[in-house]
Amino acid sequence: xxxxxxxxxxxxxxxxxxxxxxxxxxxxxxxxxxxxxxxxxxxxxxxxxxxxxxxxxxxxxxxxxxxxxxxxxxxxxxxxxxxxxxxxxxxxxxxxxxxxxxxxxxxxxxxxxxxxxxxxxxxxxxxxxxxxxxxxxxxxxxxxxxxxxxxxxxxxxxxxxxxxxxxxxxxxxxxxxxxxxxxxxxxxxxxxxxxxxxxxxxxxxxxxxxxxxxxxxxxxxxxxxxxxxxxxxxxxxxxxxxxxxxxxxxxxxxxxx
Amino acid sequence: xxxxxxxxxxxxxxxxxxxxxxxxxxxxxxxxxxxxxxxxxxxxxxxxxxxxxxxxxxxxxxxxxxxxxxxxxxxxxxxxxxxxxxxxxxxxxxxxxxxxxxxxxxxxxxxxxxxxxxxxxxxxxxxxxxxxxxxxxxxxxxxxxxxxxxxxxxxxxxxxxxxxxxxxxxxxxxxxxxxxxxxxxxxxxxxxxxxxxxxxxxxxxxxxxxxxxxxxxxxxxxxxxxxxxxxxxxxxxxxxxxxxxxxxxxxxxxxxx
DNA sequence: ACTTGTGAAGTCTTTCACAGCC
DNA sequence: GGCTGTGAAAGACTTCACAAGT
Numbered sequence: 409x410x411x412x413x414x415x416x417x418x419x420x421x422x423x424x425x426x427x428x429x430x431x432x433x434x435x436x437x438x439x440x441x442x443x444x445x446x447x448x449x450x451x452x453x454x455x456x457x458x459x460x461x462x463x464x465x466x467x468x469x470x471x472x473x474x475x476x477x478x479x480x481x482x483x484x485x486x487x488x489x490x491x492x493x494x495x496x497x498x499x500x501x502x503x504x505x506x507x508x509x510x511x512x513x514x515x516x517x518x519x520x521x522x523x524x525x526x527x528x529x530x531x532x533x534x535x536x537x538x539x540x541x542x543x544x545x546x547x548x549x550x551x552x553x554x555x556x557x558x559x560x561x562x563x564x565x566x567x568x569x570x571x572x573x574x575x576x577x578x579x580x581x582x583x584x585x586x587x588x589x590x591x592x593x594x595x596x597x598x599x600x601x602x603x604x605x606x607x608x609x610x611x612x613x614x615x616x617x618x619x620x621x622x623x624x625x626x627x628x629x630x631x632x633x634x635x636x637x638x639x640x641x642x643x644x645x646x647x648x649x650x651x652x653x654x655x656x657x658x659x660x661x662x663x664x665x
Numbered sequence: 666x667x668x669x670x671x672x673x674x675x676x677x678x679x680x681x682x683x684x685x686x687x688x689x690x691x692x693x694x695x696x697x698x699x700x701x702x703x704x705x706x707x708x709x710x711x712x713x714x715x716x717x718x719x720x721x722x723x724x725x726x727x728x729x730x731x732x733x734x735x736x737x738x739x740x741x742x743x744x745x746x747x748x749x750x751x752x753x754x755x756x757x758x759x760x761x762x763x764x765x766x767x768x769x770x771x772x773x774x775x776x777x778x779x780x781x782x783x784x785x786x787x788x789x790x791x792x793x794x795x796x797x798x799x800x801x802x803x804x805x806x807x808x809x810x811x812x813x814x815x816x817x818x819x820x821x822x823x824x825x826x827x828x829x830x831x832x833x834x835x836x837x838x839x840x841x842x843x844x845x846x847x848x849x850x851x852x853x854x855x856x857x858x859x860x861x862x863x864x865x866x867x868x869x870x871x872x873x874x875x876x877x878x879x880x881x882x883x884x885x886x887x888x889x890x891x892x893x894x895x896x897x898x899x900x901x902x903x904x905x906x907x908x909x910x911x912x913x914x915x916x917x918x919x920x921x922x
Numbered sequence: 923a924c925t926t927g928t929g930a931a932g933t934c935t936t937t938c939a940c941a942g943c944c
Numbered sequence: 945g946g947c948t949g950t951g952a953a954a955g956a957c958t959t960c961a962c963a964a965g966t
Contacts, residue, residue, distance in 0.1 A: 425934070425935070426934085426935095427934080427935060427936090428935090429875055429878050430871075430875055432874070432878070433868075433870070433871040433874040433875065434855075434871065436874075437853065438855075451946090451947065451948090452947075452948070452949095453947085458855070459855065460855035460857075462936085462937080464936075464937055464938070464939095465935090465936065465937075467947095467948065467949065467950085468935090468936080468937085468949085468950080470948090470949085471948090471949055471950065475948080475949070477947080477948050477949080478943090478944075478947080478948075479942070479943040479944050479946085479947050479948045479949080480943065480944030480945090480946050480947045480948075481944070481946085481947065481948085482946095482947065482948080483948090495878070496874050496877055496878045496881075497877040497878055497880060497881030497882075498874065498877060500881075502873075502877055502880070504873070510772075511768075511771060511772035511775045511776070512769075512772040512776070514768060514772070515767075515768035515769040515771070515772045516869065518768045519768070519769070519869060519870075521853055521869060521870040522869070522870060522873070525870060525874070526874075526877065527870070527873055527877075565880055566873065566876055566877070566880060589880060589883060590876040590877075590879065590880045591876075592869075592872055592873060592876060596694065596778055598691075598695075598715070598716065598717035600717075604883070606876060606879045606880070608872050608875060608876055610867060610869070610872060611690075612773065612776060612778060612779070612849075612867070613690065613776075613778035613779060613782065613784070614687075614690040614691065615849055615865050615867060616759075616761070616779070616784055616823065616849060617689070617690040617693075617753050617755065617782070617783075618686055618687055618690065618865060619823055619847040619848075619849060619863055619865055620753055620754040620755060620759055620783065620784075620823070620847075621686050621689070621752070621753045621754055622847065622863045623754060623759070623822055623823060623846060623847045623863070624753075624754030624757075626846060626861070682956075682957070683956090683957095684956080684957060684958090685957095708924090708925065708926090709925075709926070710925085719958085719959080721958075721959055721960070721961095722957090722958065722959075724925090724926065724927065724928085725927085725928080725957090725958080725959090727926090727927085728926090728927055728928065732926080732927070734925080734926050734927080735925080735926075735965090735966070736924080736925050736926045736927080736964070736965045736966050737923075737924045737925050737926075737965070737966040738924080738925070738926085738966070739924095739925070739926085740926090
């Protein structure tokens with residue numbers, strides 16, 4: 409796992425499954441909406457619907473946190489909001505630094521969802537000297553030369569990388585050296601980090617490619633009869649006679665030079 | 666053999682596991698980089714390292730596509746690039762429409778990774794009449810009133826939603842009505858769509874919250890040298906005052922009225 | 923000698939279904 | 945009547961380890 413994943417082996421620490429952790433924010437959002445409408449309690453069925461999951465899964469998820477519901481009644485909204493927030497660490501303030509203030513970096517700096525929940529954009533950093541001082545979302549951009557100082561002065565432990573791919577690894581190294589231990593990476597690169605540093609990746613083009621895969625399936629199914637396939641751009645050629653065995657779409661065999 | 670029949674694996678992706686599909690773009694990116702450096706062949710070990718996964722997983726993934734390697738040698742880079750591209754449906758052109766041209770929408774419109782592989786930003790749509798006609802990333806923004814026409818005229822089947830959350834479901838409905846069958850949703854909302862429509866979600870604040878969870882745990886580990894509590898599992902301590910039995914941190918202030 | 927491809931084993935996640943409580 | 949909490953079963957995914965091929 410070159411992505412610097414944090415593997416916590418056998419020793420059963422009080423482990424909440426990763427899949428559950430990934431859904432807690434979803435529940436929290438749904439609960440917050442209910443809270444704003446002053447709904448006092450909610451059943452697993454209702455909450456699950458609002459969060460877009462099924463209710464058995466939700467109940468199982470909550471069971472890892474403790475017994476926070478009341479049989480026959482449901483869950484107390486405010487109480488759950490607090491418990492999940494605490495579990496996620498959102499009862500404290502997390503200063504975040506965004507590195508790479510291009511289109512995407514600026515969009516993130518302006519994104520309301522950040523500030524709304526424990527996260528505070530503490531610094532914007534860019535390598536372009538021309539940007540230094542320019543305020544983006546009301547926060548002045550600082551130069552990358554000062555990255556170290558900025559990170560430690562602000563006590564930043566979560567960094568967001570929105571640089572071009574070529575710069576991402578280097579920025580990552582510097583962030584880690586300065587004390588950052590969690591990174592959200594928007595650059596389409598595989599980052600390598602030392603043990604103990606978490607990386608999460610958001611990759612727009614990967615998401616689109618996954619959609620395209622399913623989209624293609626749908627189209628193929630529809631016209632399952634004819635239409636053997638539009639001849640795409642020059643397919644590479646494969647060598648010699650041999651044991652190719654693609655599941656269906658085998659192709660004219662040719663080999664690259 | 667297994668006891669059960671093969672039921673639909675939720676997202677029917679005939680044969681190829683969803684987890685594998687999600688990694689194909691990663692492999693493709695690594696392969697493209699190799700291709701650009703004119704590397705002719707690559708072993709599962711090398712390619713796995715470049716993609717940030719382990720080699721057994723990669724080989725298993727490829728085995729779902731067919732036997733595209735050569736034992737004792739490795740994989741032919743160009744050939745694999747083609748096969749994966751075809752599998753993902755990237756040998757054809759996918760016109761994409763982005764709805765909601767705020768900061769994020771504009772960032773996406775400018776994002777090079779889109780165009781680079783089969784995806785073409787065919788239309789930008791926004792509800793603000795003041796934006797109509799303004800070019801963003803060289804493409805004029807069109808008004809949401811014409812959404813229907815724009816989608817069908819351009820043959821768009823993939824839509825990207827970057828509107829504020831309040832507008833997302835409505836936009837989604839209109840996209841679906843106009844013929845879109847795959848949606849990439851950046852709005853922090855659970856979209857409901859009819860069967861046959863795929864939705865993928867990218868949620869920035871969720872990613873941050875997951876990082877915060879792990880970050881918090883790291884901090885706690887450091888400090889609490891002694892194990893966090895007497896008993897991590899749930900012992901039948903349910904007596905005492907009331908029936909709450911959270912793992913450790915019991916309530917502070919935020920209880921309901 | 924070297925690397926792929928894959929059954930089998932292991933682990934993680936989801937779902938079922940019902941006991942227990944309101 | 946209601947609903948939660950949870951063992952147990954089912955299923956999906958990963959990893960192991962080695963036979964088979966070049």
